[in-house]
Amino acid sequence: MKTLLQIWGLPVLMGVLLTFGLLAALLGVGIWHGASWISMTIPVMIGLRHWLKR
Amino acid sequence: MNIKLWYLVHKWTSLICTAFLLMLCLTGLPLIFHEEIEHLTGEVEAPEMAPDTAVASMDLVVEAARKKRPNDVIRFMFWNAEEHPNITHVSMGERMDTSPDDARTVLVDSRTAKVLDDSLPDRGFMYVMLKLHVDMFAGQPGMLFLGFMGLLFVAAIISGIVLYYPFMRKLDFGTVRKDRSLRIKWLDVHNLLGVITIVWVLVVGITGSINTLSQVIIGIWQRDQMADMLAPYKGLPAPSNFGSLEQSLVTARKAVPDMHVSFVAFPGSLFSSPHHYTVFMKGNTPVTSRLLKPALIDAQTSNLTDSREMPWYVKTLLLSQPLHFGDYGGLPLKILWTLLDIFTLVVLGSGLYLWWSRRKTADKRISQLEQLHFDYAVDLKDIK
Structure with missing residues (x-):
């Protein structure tokens, strides 16, 4: 049996990264756009990796 | 509320909205890139002139548009400094309250006040995608209906979040059991991509519903x-x-x-x-x-x-x-929007498959029971 933290830790982190990315591009310019792209790419890459790994 | 009730909420809200959400995700894909696609498909551009060429008086632009379409009235004028810095878009129609579908946009060069184009609005592929996505060609009622589907989608996501915990109690994050049945594999993919995209689908779903208003x-x-x-x-x-x-x-x-x-x-x-x-x-x-x-x-x-x-x-x-x-953070943000949209399509499709395959096993069980009942009846007749 897993604890709540073990189950929800990573999903919450992904949510934080996506939230940061969505807001950074809206509220900032220049470097904040770069930060937004990197931040949102991480959950997308993790999803692709787990889904497509053999 | 117990798990079974949350499961019923998840199942029914999803079942009602999935067909529309699949349509919205598919038609949304090309719409993410509508600016790029319009550039590629040869939209009208203003001719090259010296970069510091002065802008004409907008009164001359109004006059030029009126001369081009003397029977129409001007409803709006707008500018898009990023995409078309030198063009004034003049929206004209037979009446002030002409529907957007019948209005014409006359493009006028802002520097020379010369009309560049006044062709009919494009009724091609992108127009069909946009109309399907916005109101399914059903006007305001269609738009509000899709807004309601968006709210059901949000309910499906929230109930899905509740169900994630019991499903993952024995599994590591990201587990996809490929050595088990097809159903188990797609259940894992559904849970994985669903949980990763929560924030994005909630934002896009809720803002989409707000836009319908x-x-x-x-x-x-x-x-x-x-x-x-x-x-x-x-x-x-x-x-x-x-x-x-x-x-x-x-x-x-x-x-x-x-x-x-x-x-x-x-x-x-x-x-x-x-x-x-x-x-x-x-x-x-x-x-x-x-x-x-x-x-x-x-x-x-x-x-x-x-x-x-x-x-x-x-x-x-x-x-x-x-x-x-997703048009506020350059091309990389649009690509992320595309990938997250594809993830959502996979979550919707796998959800549909999970419901369908479970339904089929349920049907099989019922027909087994029926067969049993039939055999039993035959046996009874033989005894008589």
């Missing part, structure tokens, strides 16, 4: 703030001769100095009054460029009547647009 929200604004600003003109007869638009724009720029003109609603059109040019100003940052600020300019005297910040509900609508479209 645009006409309702604008109606409230007209009866609320707009009516307030127009109070001094109440009961006055609508004028038929109007003064200089150029002069009105000068007034608007003076009234709202740190913003630039984005959109002008002509007297008698939606977003304006019979007496005014309503000039919508926009700022330079990603947020302020969305939060338009209206300036009401008396169309006869070119004097300022009033200019106020939009109320909170219009601001909510205006900020919901970029968060739904």
Whole structure:
């Protein structure tokens, strides 16, 4: 049996990264756009990796 | 609420909205790139001129558009500084309240006041995608219906979040059991991609539903703030001769100095009054460029009547647009939007498959039971 933290830790982190990315591009310019792209790419890459790994 | 009840909520909200959400995700894909696609498919561009060429008086632009389509009225004028810095878009129609589908956009070179194009609106692939996505060719009721589907989708996501915990109690994050049955594999993919995309689908789903309320929200604004600003003109007869638009724009720029003109609603059109040019100003940052600020300019005297910040509900609508479209962070953000949209398609498709395969096993169980019952009946007859 897993604890709540073990189950929800990573999903919450992904949510934080996506939230940061969505807001950074809206509220900032220049470097904040770069930060937004990197931040949102991480959950997308993790999803692709787990889904497509053999 | 127990798990079984959450499961029922998840199943039924999903079942109702999935077909529409699949359509929305598919038609949304090309719409993410509509600017790029329009560039590629040869839209009209202004000719090259020296970069510091002065802009013509907008009165000349108005005259040129009217001469081109003498039987139409001008409803709006708008500019897109990023995509088409030298073009004035003039929206014309037979009447002020002509539906957007029948309106023509005349493109005028802002520097020479020469008409570049006044062809009919494009009814090609992108138009069909947009119409399906916005209202399924069913007007306001279709739009509100899709907004309701968006709310069901949000309910499906929230119930899905509740169900994630019991499903993952024995599994590591990201586990995809490929050595087990197809059903187990797709269950894992459904849970993995579903949980990763929660924040994005909630944002895009909720802002999409808010966007379906645009006409309702604008109606409230007209009866609320707009009516307030127009109070001094109440009961006055609508004028038929109007003064200089150029002069009105000068007034608007003076009234709202740190913003630039984005959109002008002509007297008698939606977003304006019979007496005014309503000039919508926009700022330079990603947020302020969305939060338009209206300036009401008396169309006869070119004097300022009033200019106020939009109320909170219009601001909510205006900020919901970029968060739904994903058009505020360059090409990389659009690519992320595409990938997250594809993830959502996989979650929807796998969800449908999970329901279908479980339904089939349920059917099999029922037919087994029926067979058993039949055999039993035959046995009974034999005994007799």
